[in-house]
Amino acid sequence: MTTKTAELSMAIFLLLASIALMFKSAELNIGWIPGRGPGAGMWPFYLSLGMALSCLAIMYRWYKRVTPESRNEDPFLSPETFPIVAITTGALIGLLVGIHIIGIYFSLALFIIFYVGYVGRHSWPLTLALAIGTPVFIFCLFEWALTTTLPKGLEMFEPIYYPIYNLIY
Amino acid sequence: MFTEIFVHLGEGLLEAFQPLNMMMIFFGCLAGLFVGALPGLGSVNGVAILLPITFLVPPTSAIIFLAALYYGAMYGGAISSITLGIPGASTAVATVFDGRPMAQKGLADQALMAAAIASFLGGTVSIVLFTLFAPPLAKFALAFGPPEEFSLMILAFATFVGLGGDDIPKTIFSILIGLLLATIGLDIISGRPRLIFFDIPGFLHGINFLVLAIGIYGIGEMLWTLETTQGRVQIENVKITWKRFVTNLGQIKEYIGGATLGSFLGFFVGTLPAAGATPASLMSYGLTKTFSKDPESFGKGKPAGVAAPEAANNSASTGSMLPMITLGIPGSPTTAVLLGGMIIWGLRPGPLLFAEHPDFVWGLVGSMYIANFVTVVLNLALIPVFVKVLATPFTVLAPIIFTLCVVGGFAPTQDMHDVWLMLIFGVFGYLLRKLDYPVAPAVLAIVLGPLAESSLRQTLIAGQGSPAVFLERPIALTCFFFALLLVLYPVYQAFTRKSKKAEAAGA
Known part of the structure; x- marks a missing residue:
């Protein structure tokens, strides 16, 4: 996809989203309620209307070739850029899915092994030091110092932490 | 008036000298120097990513830590601009112009020192200006009601349209979507659920501004940096000896003039929401070059070309705190995040802050004086360490930053829904x-959104639905007038450009 096409596609997508938001806001009262003041939907309704209008302006400027993006024929994501951005985004999605299943600490360790060891091709000692050190640091900071529990994944993984809880609480 | 300020300042300094707060200053400056030095990460990224961790300490210590970080990042940005030739943050772009050529000539130590000393000067000038301007401005703002608050916010947003320099429809879209994201959740006045997409319960508690800030400034920024650097960096050697240090000190007189000018300029440009440190440093560079005796030597490695933008960006960072503390309108994205943090800590930013929480405000002011000293010393002492750290490959740094983003996105609401949203905002923000x-x-808009809506609705209720109330209030009217001027300014600019083109074509 060229930058030019991306510019138009994004504007169309944002326009559709703005219109959808207008309808969503209109589920509430968007007018004046006598004796009470503006309805709850009024402010978001006019904001999304403004968003839709600015999208139309962006599309008009695209049509007139005013913005540099609307004249740019280069690929939107270059062949050098795409792999690194896609791998990173994919790894982050994997990290978040992992948090739901095996909990944040084990998911983080796997994420770091993948990113430092596989993507970065760093040595095993460094990879393992980071993969173990980072979750341990985060655990100490949040569960211990801030007493904020972070997600532990499915219930069956919870007992792993019992001995540590006994130690710190 | 002055004695009052001095008494408060003394109390603030005492507050800042508390052991915990001194520790916060030290670690904040250190973290800021690192964050600023790392390419792609600036003060706003550091403040957004580390804000959730500051819930560990009381609000005064937390803001001291974050302000010190803000400050340190301004110093740190110069380090990578000079040694890598990549600005450590957008605020240090102008530092590359002369800093990089100096490093290539083997004068990296001289450039780093000019940057540190100019930053110190900028910091000192701006904090003195802040101390003098803040109390009267806060007193003036005490008379503000909902109409004034709303018009002031319109004025802040208008600065983005008029001075931001970005595509105008895109700027307006950005403001509106920020305001709209702030409306998700329970309606503040009627209490009814609003914009709960697909009935997902996670939307009921609204979208915390940190989710957007960390998404954009953490995840989005890392994607952006991965793309622009592709992990390739070239570090210049830095030679440091005691003898060179002393000779470098002697050069101060060469750049002190430009740096002083930059300090004053930076403070006032910094107070404008759309402007801030980056344009301030570019303007300061331009002005110093114009007033210099040999403007041609700029860009080829002149210490004055490093000092001028560095003084301005430090000064601007303090300048942007002025409207945040006194009016509740942030002067930069970083102060917008700080403002959001203050709301989480249960403080209401704005003029009442001075009256209700003097220990908080003056503790912050006092800490800024100390942070300035701490940072300049740390900076000069740790230059060799920073140069080593900058050699850290991105594939090691990125996962650590992502880890901080994920836990930072989860901590405020303890809801995985927000972490997913943060990832979506990050990727979408990058695109x-x-x-x-x-x-x-x-x-800025998501932070100000709830206040903007409530002040507008209160005004409309008071006026029985008629917006004429705004016209009856002189301060509100003035704000609207200036906002209108700002919005019309680019239109006027485009018009003159067109007529000039037509003239040139005709001739």
């Missing part, structure tokens, strides 16, 4: 940024 949509207005 929008590639298409030249400015993202800073959206972050």
Whole structure:
């Protein structure tokens, strides 16, 4: 996809989203309620209307070739850029899915092994030091110092932490 | 008036000298120097990512830590501009112009020192200006009601349209979507659920501004940096000896003039929401070059070319705190995040802050004086360490930053829904940024959104639905007038450009 096409596609997508938001806001009262003041939907309704209008302006400027993006024929994501951005985004999605299943600490360790060891091709000692050190640091900071529990994944993984809880609480 | 300020300042300094707060200053400056030095990460990224961790300490210590970080990042930005030739943050772009050529000539130590000393000067000038301007401005703002608050916010947003320099429809879109994201959740007045997409319960508690800020400035920024650097960096050697240090000190007189000018300029440019440190440093560089005896030597490695932008960006960072503390309107994306943090800590930013929480405000002011000293010493002492750290490959740094983003996104609401949203905002923000949509207005807008809506609705209720109330209030009217001027300014600019073109074509 060229930058030019991306510019138009994004504007169309944002326009559709703005219109959808207008309808969503209109589920509430968007007018004046006598004796009470503006309805709850009024402010978001006019904001999304403004968003839709600015999208139309962006599309008009695209049509007139005013913005540099609307004249740019280069690929939107270059062949050098795409792999690194896609791998990173994919790894982050994997990290978040992992948090739901095996909990944040084990998911983080796997994420770091993948990113430092596989993507970065760093040595095993460094990879393992980071993969173990980072979750341990985060655990100490949040569960211990801030007493904020972070997600532990499915219930069956919870007992792993019992001995540590006994130690710190 | 002055004695009152001095008494408060003394109390603030005492507060800042508390052991915990001194520790916060030290670690904040250190963290700021690192964050600023790392390419792609600036003060706003550091403040957004580390804000959730500051819930560990009381609010005064937390803001001291974050302000010190803000401050340190301004110093740190110069380090990578000089040694890598990549600005450590957008605020240090102008530092590359002369800093990089100096490093290539083997004068990296001289450039780093000019940057540190100019930053110190900028910091000192701006904090003195802040101390003098803040109390009267806060007193003046005490008379503000909802109409004034709303018009002031319109004025802040208008600065993005008029001075931001970005595509105008895209800027407006960015402001509006930020305001709209702030409306999700329970309606503040009627209490009814609003914009709960697909009935997902996670939307009921609204979208915390940190989710957007960390998404854009953490995840989006890392994607952006991965793309621009592709992990390749070239570090210049830095030679440091005691003898060179002393000779470098002797050069101060060469750049002190430009740096002083930059300090004053930076402070006032910094107070404008759309402007801030980056344009301030560019303007300061331009002005110093214009007034210099040999403007041609700029860009080839002149210490004055490093000192001028560095003085301005430090000064601007303090300048942007002025409207945040006194009016509740942030002067930069970083202060927008700080403002959001203050709301989480249960403080209401704005003029009443001075009256209700003097220990908080003056503790912050006092800490800024100390942070300035701490940072300049740390900076000069740790230059060799920073140069080593900058050699850290991105594939090691990125996962650590992502880890901080994920836990930072989870901590405020303890809801995985927010972490997913943060990832979506990050990727989407990155794509929008590639298409030249400015993202800073959206972050400012999501922080100011709830206040903007409530002040507008209160005004409309008081006026029985008629917006004429705004016209009856002189301050509100003035704000609207200036906002209108700002919005019309680019239109006027485009018009004159067109007529000039036509003239040139005719001749």
